[in-house]
Amino acid sequence: MARAGTTARKTRNQMEKRQAIFEAALDVFSEKGLRGATLEQVAKAAGLSKQNVVYYFNGKDQIYAELLESLLQKWVQPLHDLSAEGDPLDEILTYVSRKVQMSRNMPRESRLFATEILHGAPRLGDVLPTDLKTLVDDKAAIIQGWMDAGKLAPLDPHHLIFSIWSMTQHYADFDVQVRSVLGPERSATRFEDAEAFIKDMLIRTLQP
Amino acid sequence: MARAGTTARKTRNQMEKRQAIFEAALDVFSEKGLRGATLEQVAKAAGLSKQNVVYYFNGKDQIYAELLESLLQKWVQPLHDLSAEGDPLDEILTYVSRKVQMSRNMPRESRLFATEILHGAPRLGDVLPTDLKTLVDDKAAIIQGWMDAGKLAPLDPHHLIFSIWSMTQHYADFDVQVRSVLGPERSATRFEDAEAFIKDMLIRTLQP
DNA sequence: GTCTATAAATCGATAGAC
DNA sequence: GTCTATCGATTTATAGAC
Numbered sequence: 001m002a003r004a005g006t007t008a009r010k011t012r013n014q015m016e017k018r019q020a021i022f023e024a025a026l027d028v029f030s031e032k033g034l035r036g037a038t039l040e041q042v043a044k045a046a047g048l049s050k051q052n053v054v055y056y057f058n059g060k061d062q063i064y065a066e067l068l069e070s071l072l073q074k075w076v077q078p079l080h081d082l083s084a085e086g087d088p089l090d091e092i093l094t095y096v097s098r099k100v101q102m103s104r105n106m107p108r109e110s111r112l113f114a115t116e117i118l119h120g121a122p123r124l125g126d127v128l129p130t131d132l133k134t135l136v137d138d139k140a141a142i143i144q145g146w147m148d149a150g151k152l153a154p155l156d157p158h159h160l161i162f163s164i165w166s167m168t169q170h171y172a173d174f175d176v177q178v179r180s181v182l183g184p185e186r187s188a189t190r191f192e193d194a195e196a197f198i199k200d201m202l203i204r205t206l207q208p
Numbered sequence: 209m210a211r212a213g214t215t216a217r218k219t220r221n222q223m224e225k226r227q228a229i230f231e232a233a234l235d236v237f238s239e240k241g242l243r244g245a246t247l248e249q250v251a252k253a254a255g256l257s258k259q260n261v262v263y264y265f266n267g268k269d270q271i272y273a274e275l276l277e278s279l280l281q282k283w284v285q286p287l288h289d290l291s292a293e294g295d296p297l298d299e300i301l302t303y304v305s306r307k308v309q310m311s312r313n314m315p316r317e318s319r320l321f322a323t324e325i326l327h328g329a330p331r332l333g334d335v336l337p338t339d340l341k342t343l344v345d346d347k348a349a350i351i352q353g354w355m356d357a358g359k360l361a362p363l364d365p366h367h368l369i370f371s372i373w374s375m376t377q378h379y380a381d382f383d384v385q386v387r388s389v390l391g392p393e394r395s396a397t398r399f400e401d402a403e404a405f406i407k408d409m410l411i412r413t414l415q416p
Numbered sequence: 417g418t419c420t421a422t423a424a425a426t427c428g429a430t431a432g433a434c
Numbered sequence: 435g436t437c438t439a440t441c442g443a444t445t446t447a448t449a450g451a452c
Contacts, residue, residue, distance in 0.1 A: 162379075
């Protein structure tokens with residue numbers, strides 16, 4: 001009868017079930033969106049009954065909210081790791097590499113956030129104007145410092161970051177379109193080709 | 209009793225009602241997606257009753273399908289207009305201008321297509337692998353021709369087009385995030401800044 | 417904790433009067 | 435064509451036995 005949902009202490013088995021539900025929810029929500037997905041689908045994907053899923057979480061919305069929150073940190077980690085200590089161009093190209101890798105290896109997470117933001121990000125609370133803005137402002141200042149020091153060509157750092165986000169995430173979020181346009185053969189190497197293209201573009205652009 | 213939905217002949221009043229429904233549907237579907245939106249919301253936004261909306265179209269899915277189809281042509285027009293006859297860099301920069309303008313003036317259309325493709329584009333039929341692929345291949349060949357003639361730096365034309373799509377549409381699809389990160393002041397000029405940034409990036413990249 | 421059963425709400429669609 | 439009334443399906447959530 002004890003609620004497993006939000007209490008602090010949880011058994012190992014409870015954590016495993018919660019993790020299975022998270023995994024299933026990521027599958028279903030990233031493919032159909034919050035409203036398009038049903039609890040039944042999440043439960044089936046997790047190998048549990050619908051009522052059992054409700055037992056571990058309090059409802060569909062809570063699964064979705066906790067899922068988003070649990071992925072947020074991992075999602076912005078690559079930008080967080082961009083360091084003022086490294087070589088300017090290296091740091092930026094490494095960031096691009098990691099973002100392309102994430103589009104390749106974590107397309108579900110990318111689509112989950114994309115759908116959420118596309119619909120106005122009502123469940124991301126005020127994380128965007130606070131935490132994310134602070135992080136981006138911080139990194140933009142580093143990049144601006146590099147430009148002021150003549151190590152990179154002068155460009156708007158915020159829009160530079162936007163351009164990297166958009167170009168890299170495009171290959172996860174709109175994968176169907178990318179593959180349709182490229183055709184089966186060229187789709188096989190789309191991530192490598194994209195990474196090379198974006199890096200090439202940025203090298204030419206950022207060379208002082 | 210005559211069905212107004214799919215017959216060929218329609219009165220002026222019928223067309224006006226249908227147009228009002230389209231306009232309302234674009235509002236609601238672009239904000240909440242197909243499943244997230246209800247007929248009631250569309251009807252209210254159109255100033256009609258739910259049953260009346262059903263009378264003009266046969267159901268929610270049909271409104272959505274016809275809406276997508278009616279917007280498709282307008283959506284790809286800028287790329288269609290990219291001409292082999294013009295100056296290479298001019299043609300590409302003009303394309304960027306028009307795409308940024310569309311993000312500014314038609315954000316609902318952008319988000320509608322984005323949501324559809326994000327969820328696997330089930331309702332876009334096989335337009336992607338046929339019509340869109342043909343169009344992109346055609347324009348990519350033109351760009352490749354310019355590169356072969358030494359008028360542009362050599363780059364993968366398909367990924368170049370993807371990069372323009374992603375960078376420009378980013379400002380419509382993820383507008384909430386863009387404004388959150390930029391803050392109120394800098395958001396005021398986000399489209400002008402974005403256009404200048406993207407053009408600057410492409411000029412430096414495409415200069416032979 | 418997990419199950420069966422079912423309540424409660426939402427929503428798309430239809431019937432039929434006018 | 436537009437209205438009132440309502441059906442039927444889906445889906446979330448809860449109650450209670452074990």
